[in-house]
Amino acid sequence: AQSVSQHNHHVILSEAASLELGCNYSYGGTVNLFWYVQYPGQHLQLLLKYFSGDPLVKGIKGFEAEFIKSKFSFNLRKPSVQWSDTAEYFCAVNAPAGNNRKLIWGLGTSLAVNP
Amino acid sequence: GAVVSQHPSWVICKSGTSVKIECRSLDFQATTMFWYRQFPKQSLMLMATSNEGSKATYEQGVEKDKFLINHASLTLSTLTVTSAHPEDSSFYICSAGLAKYNEQFFGPGTRLTVL
Numbered sequence: 001a002q003s004v005s006q007h008n009h010h011v012i013l014s015e016a017a018s019l020e021l022g023c024n025y026s027y028g029g030t031v032n033l034f035w036y037v038q039y040p041g042q043h044l045q046l047l048l049k050y051f052s053g054d055p056l057v058k059g060i061k062g063f064e065a066e067f068i069k070s071k072f073s074f075n076l077r078k079p080s081v082q083w084s085d086t087a088e089y090f091c092a093v094n095a096p097a098g099n100n101r102k103l104i105w106g107l108g109t110s111l112a113v114n115p
Numbered sequence: 116g117a118v119v120s121q122h123p124s125w126v127i128c129k130s131g132t133s134v135k136i137e138c139r140s141l142d143f144q145a146t147t148m149f150w151y152r153q154f155p156k157q158s159l160m161l162m163a164t165s166n167e168g169s170k171a172t173y174e175q176g177v178e179k180d181k182f183l184i185n186h187a188s189l190t191l192s193t194l195t196v197t198s199a200h201p202e203d204s205s206f207y208i209c210s211a212g213l214a215k216y217n218e219q220f221f222g223p224g225t226r227l228t229v230l
Contacts, residue, residue: 034218043223044159044208090158102149103219107158 006106023091121222138209144189145211
């Protein structure tokens with residue numbers, strides 16, 4: 001069965017520090033990959049997505065993620081975090097063919113950025 | 116584009132009553148809508164997938180008679196929590212999928228509190 005694991009459950013950083021959140025998935029076929037962010041008290045927003053093409057994907061707010069097929073990974077990065085990046089981050093995967101585009105979710109990573 | 120709304124944004128009800136939550140895709144026609152439940156500080160749990168004009172597909176462990184889903188049109192899906200109990204208190208989130216994209220667009224969520 002498909003699954004998504006996010007290695008870091010809680011991350012605390014100081015402003016200007018670099019961020020990397022790990023995401024690994026298990027699925028043998030072609031996948032679409034997503035990172036969503038949920039700011040405190042707000043709804044889910046799409047940060048970035050990968051469907052095909054350049055494995056280095058740039059998203060909103062300075063975030064990027066790299067799809068490494070051989071490692072089944074899609075890690076999220078940001079070179080310099082800000083206090084406003086404090087949020088929950090979710091990695092998700094779906095298979096593009098069939099399955100009603102059902103998303104498989106990681107458990108999320110809570111990021112706290114200290115000013 | 117791709118805006119999804121939910122109504123109400125929050126609701127408080129007495130135990131034993133039923134509550135209906137609406138999910139609308141405002142500027143596109145959604146062939147598939149998804150209903151999630153999110154507990155505090157946790158990931159999203161998919162409850163069911165609904166396709167317009169057909170019965171919803173429920174995830175294992177989700178009671179279909181308790182969580183009634185109707186997807187009567189390409190822009191509206193409703194979730195009715197029947198005979199609500201305090202343990203049903205949660206954050207319910209819907210998302211809508213576009214036929215030509217393997218992506219979901221999320222509503223802002225509905226906070227349900229059952230007294």
